[in-house]
Amino acid sequence: MTRIVSRETKRCNLKKRSNCWKREEADQLFKQLEEEVVYSTGEEAKVHVFGKLYNIPRKQATHGDAGLTYTYSGVKRSACPWTPTLEYIRDAVTKTTGQAFNFVLVNRYKDGQDHMGEHRDDEKELDPFCPIASVSLGAARDFIFRHRDARGKQSSRQIEPVKLELTHGSLLLMNPPTNTFWYHSLPVRKRVLLPRINLTFRRIVLDSKK
Ligand SMILES: O=C(O)CCC(=O)C(=O)O
């Protein structure tokens, strides 16, 4: 695992393993996920921004233990059952990290036009002591972290963003308290023509189980 450093090392606590899965295995996992994952439609495929509903610029699915729900961008999503491939990847991530996960958010970007805006994974139902484990398959994409005090023109501090490339078969661990102090985004990359699937394994505290 490579530790990713910034001047704010203690707070931007990331670890990356580029070759968690070899090329052939990663190809196979991508193919299986394309067959198994059913992406949200209707209300669940939208986000609330300042009281309005918008289509998200990618596809999303949520899977996890029975009964779990997760509110993301103002829309509540319930977890579909684990598929065999998601379970297989989850178990491999648990073996590598020593952490148990009960939920995964799947994001599918059809090409470089699909993206994710700057945000923190700071939902109240997440276990604050558990890292978020991000598995990437398919096209490599840039992933950018910006410190909360260094965003926008009127920012109070000058802290360099942390830029990573998330490649096919890689695993990125976002350890606490990264998501308290750093925002992250997956920007548009017009030259990327191929799809990418990202899985973020999370631990939801069971109080939020309904
Ligand atoms: O696609 C990615 O790598 C980012 C996913 C992400 O930030 C999220 O699911 O919250």
Ligand SMILES: [Fe+2]
């Ligand atoms: Fe995120």
